[in-house]
Amino acid sequence: MxxxxxxxxxxxxxxxxxxxxxxxxxxxxxxxxxxxxxxxxxxxxxxRGSSAKRxxxxxxxxxxxxxxxxxxxxxxxxxxxxxxxxxxxxSLAAPAGSLEIHVVAKQWMWKTQHPSGAREINALHVPLGQPVHLLMSSQDVIHSFFVPAFRVKQDVVPGRETDIWFQASKLGVFPLLCAEYCGTDHSVMRGKITVMRPEDYARWLVQQPEGDDLAHEGAKLFVSQGCSGCHAGSSNVHAPRLAGIYGRMVQLSDGRTVKADDGYIRDSILQPKRDVVAGYDAIMPSFKGLLDDGELQSLTAYIRSLAEEGSHD
Ligand code: HEC
Ligand SMILES: [Cu+2]
Incomplete structure (x- = not known):
């Protein structure tokens, strides 16, 4: 229709x-x-005055x-x-094997990053007929990722990761809008979603300037932010090894068991005192205010890549 x-x-x-x-x-x-x-x-x-039966x-x-x-x-x-x-x-649970794209919203633009590391601003190229899973967070206030042509709208919230997925079924360029009033330039916080044939998308992707992919960026941050000082195998500090934790159940010191998903890793970095791993002291400092959302996404991607490597052996 x-x-x-x-x-x-x-x-x-x-x-x-x-x-x-x-x-x-x-x-x-x-x-x-x-x-x-x-x-x-x-x-x-x-x-009044009609003779209808009453x-x-x-x-x-x-x-x-x-x-x-x-x-x-x-x-x-x-x-x-x-x-x-x-x-x-x-519309909530993305199918397995979706193309995972990271989105960071800020006043007043959309930053997107492909699994290969290619980045775009106020634009997103996606292949036709393939599920695309967006992992989104905001660097400042609440925004909302809205693509009317896809009937897709999801709030993007600071301090938290939200996600949404879609599968484009038409070639073309479709507007992306911010659907949550987010300040002076809210009305120009727009972008373009370009739906391409999968082979064109692949060709477009290789033409993009080489960007570090998220996991590599995360690996660098892991060293530059001092995480490796405690978490590396060679460290003298009593801290858990992070290889293989992603997706596993973690035993906490207060008796709870939680799944090490994106949210848990994020919380571990921002509020380490909240979920202390059993058998360790709560000596990890909070990195709240020191890392922006993009950096948190990179670190999470790095820890996750450790899990994927771990699962091969
Ligand atoms: C001063 C040493 C220290 C530093 C620096 C440090 N951590 Fe930790 N980290 C710990 C300790 C100890 C624990 C276990 C106790 C706890 O959960 O607070 C931990 C727990 C964690 C966990 C949960 C691990 C699990 O097995 O569930 C994650 C994830 C994590 N750290 C990531 C990081 C990242 C990322 C950085 C750098 C941004 C970092 N840490 C910096 C000491 C440190
Ligand atoms: Cu906005």
Missing amino acids: NSPFSLPEASTHAVTVDRIFYLLLVLSGATVVLVFGLILLFAVRYR GPMPEFLRREFEIGWTLATLLSFVFLFWWAGSADLS
Whole structure:
């Protein structure tokens, strides 16, 4: 469905969202017509002085009719809830094997980084027909990543990583907007999403200037920020080795067990006193204010790459 007054449907999710939208539109339209039709009909039929019958309701209208319309509305609402709910749920978990792109929002621009390390500002090139998973965080205030043509909108929050995924289904260039008022230049915090054929995307990617990928950047930070001073195998400080921790369950000193995911690693770096690993002293300093979100993403990517190497042997 692509009428002249509607947005392009440029992602798989957009098609589902629009179907739900049109169904709601038709249902509400039919309800409006029915209700206003009846108001008109009754106003004319039972106008003052008309000879229409005004006795009690006919018997069949009382019970069956009441039960019938109540059930019908209930069932259609349950169906709508199920349909919209499952569409929403499927938009949350990115399929395995998605292309992972890091996004950092700041006043007032979007910075994106491809797995190869290629960076863009206020732009994002993606391949057609492949799921793209965005891992996003903000360097200052709350922003919101909004691509109307994909029907995708997700808040980008400082101090936290949010994510969203989409699969582009049309070639072209589509606007990216910030959908959360974020200060003076909020209205110009825009970008362009370019959907390319996969082979064109691959060609575009190799033409980009060589950037360090996140994990390599993280490896450098790990040394320059002094993490390796405690965490490296050669260190004299009693600190846990980080190889292989990503994705594992970690036993904490207060008895809890937590999964070492992105959020846990982020918290370990920013608020080390909160989740202290069992068997260690809480001597790790907080790096809050010392690392920006891009650096946190790089460090996390580095620790994660250690896990991937660890899982091979
Ligand atoms: C002064 C030594 C020291 C420095 C510097 C240090 N850490 Fe730690 N780190 C520790 C100790 C000790 C623990 C275990 C106790 C705890 O959880 O607080 C730890 C825990 C961690 C954990 C959780 C590990 C696990 O097994 O669950 C992560 C992740 C981590 N550090 C990352 C880093 C990063 C990244 C840096 C640099 C930005 C860093 N650390 C700097 C000493 C240090
Ligand atoms: Cu913004």
